[in-house]
Amino acid sequence: MDLTNFEPTRTLPGLLLDRANREPDAVALRHWRDGVMQAITWRTYRDRVQDLALGLVAQGVRHGDRVAVMSGARPEWVFAALAVQSVGGVVIGVYPTNSPAEIEQLLVHSEAVAFIGETTTELTKVAEVAAHTPKLRLVVGIDATPPELPEVIKRTTWEALCEEGTQYADDSADPLSELVAGGSLDDAAVLFYTSGSTGVPKGVTHSHRTLQHSVQTFVGLYPQILSHEHDAVGFLPLAHVAPALVSVFAPLLARLVVTYCRMGDYEDVLRSVRPTAVLWPPRFYEKIAGELIAQTEGWPRLRRYAYHAAMWAGRRVAERRWSHRRPSVPLRIAYAAALRWVFLPLRATVGMDRIRLAYTASAAMPESVIAIWQIWGLDLRENYGLTETAGCPIAHFDQPFPRPGFIGKEFPDPRFQVKVADDGEMLLRAPLLFDGYWRNPAETEAVFEDGWFRTGDLMERTPHGDIRLIGRKKDVIITRGGKTINPQPIETRLKESSLINEAIVVGDARKYLTVLLEPSTTADARSAESLAERLRAEVARVNADLARVEQLKDFRVLPRSLEIERGERTANGKIKRNAVVRSFAALIDDMYGANDDAAIANHLRSRPK
Structure with missing residues (x-):
């Protein structure tokens, strides 16, 4: 790959076909499950994608259709993505932590026609909202059979769908190549939904062309992966753009072998694989x-x-x-x-x-x-x-x-x-x-x-x-005095402390800045008073280097950790500032006293006696 003049010539499934033809017996990826490592060659990779792609065609999935995949990091996510793209469809990653309401919003917005779920947990979530997703007509279970669904939606298993694809392929010598030939570099390939840290999640459309230019920059970080085999461990959710780029799409162009594993196993797998990238x-x-x-x-x-x-x-x-x-x-x-x-x-x-x-x-x-x-x-x-x-x-x-x-x-x-x-x-x-x-x-x-x-x-x-x-x-804070302040550098300085896991600076439309602190799980919490004194010292440390208008006048310790389920974090762990401010409004108001506009707001909300 010429890193400065690179121009894609094949779709992503086309790159898969090229690798499978050129080095069919080379290891394409690995899978760690229950302490056992399984290697998957490029030939097997292509065959799995072919069976699934033809199974999707047999179920009526066509060029341009959207298919959602809700799973942890595992080879089936990769096979599903390339199978959907082989048909000319668009793959959508869904976080395993998403709630039924979030899944419904995504399926309705994208008008997904099919849903592939990993376990009973994911399949049950989609079953709860299936009746409200008018375009959905197929639900596939990887490790489990989907529960009962509305009659218009077919439910099947991964194995059954692939078997259907095998039978469908009997009439053609090279059915996957025929499917892939119908695709274009500028076809939509993936919809990545934004985290929603600043509002309603948006579907970000990437084509086969834009994703390969993204791989171009990744290879620019680590050019050795073009000529020498390198190992990586894939455990982060592939619904997120960075893990998908590195673990799913970059290996099609580079010599990067990813070992997939569950999030709970990644420490053991790191010690076993000893990755290089x-x-x-x-x-x-x-x-x-x-x-x-x-x-x-x-x-x-x-x-x-x-x-x-x-x-x-x-x-x-x-x-x-x-x-x-x-x-x-x-x-x-x-x-x-x-x-x-x-x-x-x-x-x-x-x-x-x-x-x-x-x-x-x-x-x-x-x-x-x-x-x-x-x-x-x-x-x-x-x-x-x-x-x-x-x-x-x-x-x-x-x-x-x-x-x-x-x-x-x-x-x-x-x-x-x-x-x-x-x-x-x-x-x-x-x-x-x-x-x-x-x-x-x-x-x-x-x-x-x-x-x-x-x-x-x-x-x-x-x-x-x-x-x-x-x-x-969008994160700037404008105080009541008209001062514009960026909270992130202050928060980053606070989080340098081993005592602090998260810091959320607040003060928009207020007279001064304050901060909510989530203590680290490793913080010594022998007494609340002792922890508060140590946190006060950390706030003072940061304040010493800040301009007067940037200094934090008070802090409060959060009574609990911030949670995805409460909407305070995005699926990939980012803080949703507005949601945190709403969740802990009373705690924040307590730092500003009776003279703050919160007192007026409370007065307006109160009922006359």
């Missing part, structure tokens, strides 16, 4: 780093001394890298010893010793988390992508061990362009941009300006061209 959301790096730090604290005294000495060398090497200074020869020797005898063995305990380059996206990561992994020898870099880009038009493509806090530069292809609007918003122009919001031309038109996509993110660029995100345009 990683792209995770920040919370996984945070979680694993916390576990490793706790592990070192339990080491014998002599080993702890060795670790502290290694950290001394690691910090100094990191500081020199960030300031573009070459470490001295003695320091390089000391760090090489630290890496070999301390840091790599430490990382090996969680299966991360073979990784030399890792990326994170989807949310801001505390700089301290990036720093600790870089000190431990993992070249962890932030990059930038949205559901609307699928790939990463901005990243540290050729900057090893970059200073934390920056997301990099544009992808090195002249078709990828970034500029800053007058109000600081990042604007993008690139061939990986989505084709529009599904059946929502008004929303699509609203996010484009003279061919530039309005990202909704605020950015600044250094004289060297490095880009830093400084907040979300």
Whole structure:
């Protein structure tokens, strides 16, 4: 693949056919189930897709139809996606955590004609709302038979549908190739629904062409996967754009072998596979780093001394890298010893010793988390992508061990362009941009300006061209005094503390800022008073570096964790700020006192005596 002049020539199922013809017996992917690893070749991959695709055709699924898949990360999700696309259809990922109401909204909006569910749990959810989805006419169970459904909807199992496809194929020598030949690069391939963190989820339409340009940028992060086999572990929901891009579509063009497993098994699978390529959301790096730090604290005294000495060398090497200074020869020797005898063995305990380059996206990561992994020898870099880009038009493509806090530069292809609007918003122009919001031309038109996509993110660029995100345009807080404040940098600073899992800064239309804190599960909570004092110290630490109008005047500890089921988090874990503010309105009002406008609102709502 020419990374700077790449132009797709085949649809995604066409790429599958090419790989199956070129290397039929090579391993395409693996599956971990109950401690057993199963390898699947490209020939088997193609055959599974063919059987399912023909089964869908036999059930009346046609070019342009939408098919929803609700499942964890497993090979069947991949087979389903490529089978639907082989028919010329559009696959829709549904999060396993979605409620029946959310499933109904998605099926109705997309006018999906078929639904593929993993277990009885998912199938029962769709059965609850099936009567309200007028276009749905087929429900397929992967591990279970669907429950009773309205008569107009056929229910079947994965095995039965594939068997039907096998019989349907008897009349043709190469039925999958015939199906795939009817597709076009600009056909819609996937509908990724946005998380809904700022409103009703939108269906983001990506074509076979835009997804391959997205893969182009992913390969740009890790060019070695074109020539040498690399291993990855797939456990994140494939309904989300980044895991789907990395685990489902990138392997069609690159030599990346994904081992799929359940979310609950990923730690065991990491240790077994020892992956070489990683792209995770920040919370996984945070979680694993916390576990490793706790592990070192339990080491014998002599080993702890060795670790502290290694950290001394690691910090100094990191500081020199960030300031573009070459470490001295003695320091390089000391760090090489630290890496070999301390840091790599430490990382090996969680299966991360073979990784030399890792990326994170989807949310801001505390700089301290990036720093600790870089000190431990993992070249962890932030990059930038949205559901609307699928790939990463901005990243540290050729900057090893970059200073934390920056997301990099544009992808090195002249078709990828970034500029800053007058109000600081990042604007993008690139061939990986989505084709529009599904059946929502008004929303699509609203996010484009003279061919530039309005990202909704605020950015600044250094004289060297490095880009830093400084907040979300829609997340800005405007205080009663007219001050505009971006809460995300403040929240990120707070979450650097090991005591704090989530921080939600509030203060829109208020006189000052306050914050809701969700303590970390590892925080020592021997008494509420003790925890409150320690959290107060963390707030004071952050306030010390803030301008007066940005300082947090008070805080409250959330009485419970934020929940997807209550609408406070999106399916991929992001905070829905407005929902949190509604859920804890009384707690927030308590931080502003009787003089706040909440008192007037309460007076208006109260009934006269």
